[in-house]
Amino acid sequence: MPAGPGHDETRTIARSDDPDAIQRLRAEVTGTLAATEGGWVGTSGRGDLATVATAYDPSWELVGPGTSPERSFGWATSFAGATGDVQIRFGDQFPRTLAMWLLAAVWAVALWVTRKPVRR
Numbered sequence: 001m002p003a004g005p006g007h008d009e010t011r012t013i014a015r016s017d018d019p020d021a022i023q024r025l026r027a028e029v030t031g032t033l034a035a036t037e038g039g040w041v042g043t044s045g046r047g048d049l050a051t052v053a054t055a056y057d058p059s060w061e062l063v064g065p066g067t068s069p070e071r072s073f074g075w076a077t078s079f080a081g082a083t084g085d086v087q088i089r090f091g092d093q094f095p096r097t098l099a100m101w102l103l104a105a106v107w108a109v110a111l112w113v114t115r116k117p118v119r120r
Contacts, residue, residue: 060077
């Protein structure tokens with residue numbers, strides 16, 4: 001989005017969690033990011049604000065020179081300064097993957113311990 005009053009208004013609306021403010025957001029789509037493994041990629045169009053419909057987590061990162069993620073619409077994730085080619089990815093995937101494997105191992109052990117013995 002070009003700089004100016006419309007740009008500032010869009011940023012203010014995106015940072016808000018007030019439904020009355022959010023409904024004032026105009027339906028102008030300047031660019032769409034395509035989903036990839038672990039994030040999104042695409043061109044920002046004329047804008048410099050990227051908002052993704054995923055729960056806010058500070059581990060999301062804008063690849064390249066960018067800013068830290070901000071909370072958007074009260075729950076989503078957005079990045080200011082997203083110009084040109086944009087790539088957004090999740091930076092802490094390894095700890096999440098490790099946690100899921102550990103949880104699976106705990107469930108396997110719990111199911112093994114609580115199994116019923118078979119009478120023969």
